[in-house]
Amino acid sequence: MPGIAHKELTMELIDVMSGALLVTLGIAAFHPEFRRRIVRLNRRGRTLHAILAIVPLAIGLHSLSHAIVPFSPVPSGLGTLLALVALIVTSVLLVTRRIQPADTNRTRRVLVVGAHPDDLELGCGGTLAKLIDEGAEVHAIVMTNGSVGAEGDTRVTEAETAARFLGIASVQVFDEPDTNLHLVENRLMQLIEETIKRVEPDLIFTHSAHDHHQDHESVHRATLRAARGHQSILCFESPSATREFSPSVFVDVSEYTDIKVHAVHEHRDQRRKPYMHANVLLGITAFRGRQARCDHAEGFEPVRLAFSTIGVN
Numbered sequence: 001m002p003g004i005a006h007k008e009l010t011m012e013l014i015d016v017m018s019g020a021l022l023v024t025l026g027i028a029a030f031h032p033e034f035r036r037r038i039v040r041l042n043r044r045g046r047t048l049h050a051i052l053a054i055v056p057l058a059i060g061l062h063s064l065s066h067a068i069v070p071f072s073p074v075p076s077g078l079g080t081l082l083a084l085v086a087l088i089v090t091s092v093l094l095v096t097r098r099i100q101p102a103d104t105n106r107t108r109r110v111l112v113v114g115a116h117p118d119d120l121e122l123g124c125g126g127t128l129a130k131l132i133d134e135g136a137e138v139h140a141i142v143m144t145n146g147s148v149g150a151e152g153d154t155r156v157t158e159a160e161t162a163a164r165f166l167g168i169a170s171v172q173v174f175d176e177p178d179t180n181l182h183l184v185e186n187r188l189m190q191l192i193e194e195t196i197k198r199v200e201p202d203l204i205f206t207h208s209a210h211d212h213h214q215d216h217e218s219v220h221r222a223t224l225r226a227a228r229g230h231q232s233i234l235c236f237e238s239p240s241a242t243r244e245f246s247p248s249v250f251v252d253v254s255e256y257t258d259i260k261v262h263a264v265h266e267h268r269d270q271r272r273k274p275y276m277h278a279n280v281l282l283g284i285t286a287f288r289g290r291q292a293r294c295d296h297a298e299g300f301e302p303v304r305l306a307f308s309t310i311g312v313n
Contacts, residue, residue, distance in 0.1 A: 036165050039262045040129070046258040108136040111201035113192055113223050115181060115215040116146040117159035117173065118267040122275070123236030124205050125166065126253030126260040126285065127298050132167040139199045140171040143188055143219055148178040150269050162266035166259070181218035188222035196227060208235035208301050210245040224303060233303035237284070239275035247299025250292035257285055257296050 039046055110131055114120045120128065120140055128138055140163060145152035156173045163171035174191060176184055196204075206223040207216040216238055227233055237245055253260065261278045270276055285296035292299070 036262070039258050040165055040167070046262070108203065109199055109201045110136050110138045110203045110205070111195060111199050112138065112140045112205040113195075113207075113219060114140070114142045115207060115213070115219045116144055116178070117142055117155040118146075118162075118264065118270055118276075119207070119216070119238060120205075121162055121166075121260065121263040121267070122281075123207070123238055124251075124298055124300070125263040126256035126296070127205075127236075127251040127300075128168065129166050129256050129259045129263070130251065130253060138166075138168045139195070139201070140168050141191065141195050142171065142173045143176045143181060143191070144178040144215065145173050145175055146178055154269050155267070158267045158269060162263045165266055166263050179215060181215040181222075185218050185222050188219060189226045192223055192226035196230070201230075203232045203234065204230055205234050205236055205300075207238060208241060208245055210242045210301070211238055211240050212242055213238065213240040216240060231304055231306045234300040234305065235303060236298070236300055237288075239280075245301065247288065247291075247301055249300040249302050249305060250288060250294075250297040251300070252289070252292065252294045252296070253285060253298050254289065254295040257282055260285070 108131070110128070112120050112124065112128060114123070119142070132138055142159060146155040152175075159171060159173050172195075176188065181188060204223065204227050207220040209217065209220050211217055211220070220235065224233070234249060237247065261281055264276055264281060265271060265278075267276070274280060282296070285298060288299040289295050289297040291297070
């Protein structure tokens, strides 16, 4: 009958239009900036991003199949219904999984001091993200551009991209001699001291003394000298940490592991190194989490710590 045929044609057109829209949305979800925002702003962001990318593509392709396969066994209009359900589920996930900024009356200021680009994200990327979401203003300085074995300008750009992803207020990368920071420790101390005066941090993060890398040791010594009058200094764990690294302060980053991994992977120039792999990063946080009686944690050695200044749960 003409009426039934017209209705079926209308439903098929709706399927095609909704399918095309969903496929477009699914493809757009793979854009790097969209992925960054989803991962950074939501708990378990990598899983949520996968859902946002794959589900629209799958449903969209199903809807379009009616235009390609005239005698599809799947009822016409089902694609539109699935699209509506997917939209509702996605909206619920985006609302319920979103990280809510803390309500705080005072902005805590944090300074993190590293030797090379990627040291900060590897050592305390989850903690920095959590502090930022709890209202802290985080500033970072990196002593060398990591030009030994890599292109310095590229690594600086990657450091800036990772800092922007985490929400770090400022990052400054100096051009001190990579792998030879022990030759300029007085200069390092001066740079750190000037930054401390400018930022006036409540809390300072830096490398541990228990580290095989000579640059990490130099930055540790320079930071302690520059911050000799500061009340709260925590030393983070690097991939080159020695067996003597023994944290007694832990920050629960169970909801920030995806963010940490993504921040580390912004340093694309270094991604082939074994310690940059997600399974290695998550293995370390899981191990520290077991020590801290939570799923995932980052561990720190305190030089000094006033608990009123750390401000993380």
